[in-house]
């Protein structure tokens with residue numbers, strides 16, 4: 383499986399991952415052969431990256447359990463966030479907004495159960511998303527990232543639920559920010575920024591009015607932009623005043639935002655986003671949480687094309703938790719960039735002198 387830019391898709395390549403839109407609709411299923419008309423649709427929908435099968439996989443089934451969340455739970459999450467967002471847009475009075483309680487509680491229950499079943503919790507893939515579906519995918523990714531971090535630091539099942547509800551709905555207050563401010567590609571004026579900051583308070587009020595959400599979950603909406611050194615918003619709280627679940631969600635929120643394409647900049651690669659989080663360790667973010675977070679994020683997610691210090695080029699086919707700089711790389715091109723008749727797997731946890739030197743952006747296939 384290779385992650386490629388959509389403009390590099392060639393006629394006859396096969397899709398290696400379900401393509402879903404922000405409403406939870408399946409656009410094309412994995413295994414689908416891409417012909418010109420599909421490629422045109424994919425480009426017109428605004429997808430910038432895609433997973434396709436690598437040449438050696440043509441006859442092999444696509445690996446099932448590499449994705450952290452099943453398509454079923456992902457689709458359910460996207461639909462629920464979509465519905466909640468629509469409802470919140472519709473009602474002028476925040477207190478009149480009614481979110482689907484049972485659906486939300488069930489969804490978080492299912493996601494937690496799915497994550498707890500996994501032996502290895504590694505965040506190993508890019509989410510394939512269209513620009514305008516950012517909000518829905520973002521809420522889903524932030525929920526999954528927050529819950530993995532919560533599991534790794536040993537939260538109880540009940541705490542995970544509270545964290546999950548809050549993470550899923552952390553930005554619901556943005557539905558009350560005027561669209562021209564929300565979608566502005568330039569810098570916000572001071573006044574616009576003040577309005578933007580209010581999404582935290584509005585979110586808290588919306589969640590509080592539901593009645594079925596624990597206080598800790600509502601706090602996530604209120605506090606996910608607070609920073610440990612007191613420079614965050616809306617209340618410039620200090621570290622001791624910020625709830626643990628808000629600190630967790632803040633890290634997941636920033637990481638997912640940085641690794642997503644935005645109207646004003648392209649997505650950062652995982653190692654650069656992690657570097658940003660590390661730079662903010664203990665000033666913006668909780669250092670211990672960031673350190674734990676880094677352990678389950680793959681620096682070179684499966685499907686990434688990389689060059690090794692041997693000058694060979696290959697695709698990451700496996701990563702190990704806690705050792706994400708040393709993945710298993712399936713080498714397709716030798717040091718002279720000639721295609722090998724049979725690919726060779728190099729496990730960098732065993733080949734100590736071999737390491738990744740760069741990510742290859744332009745597919746040589």
Ligand SMILES: [Fe+2]
Nearest residue numbers: 552553606607
């Ligand atoms: Fe936010």
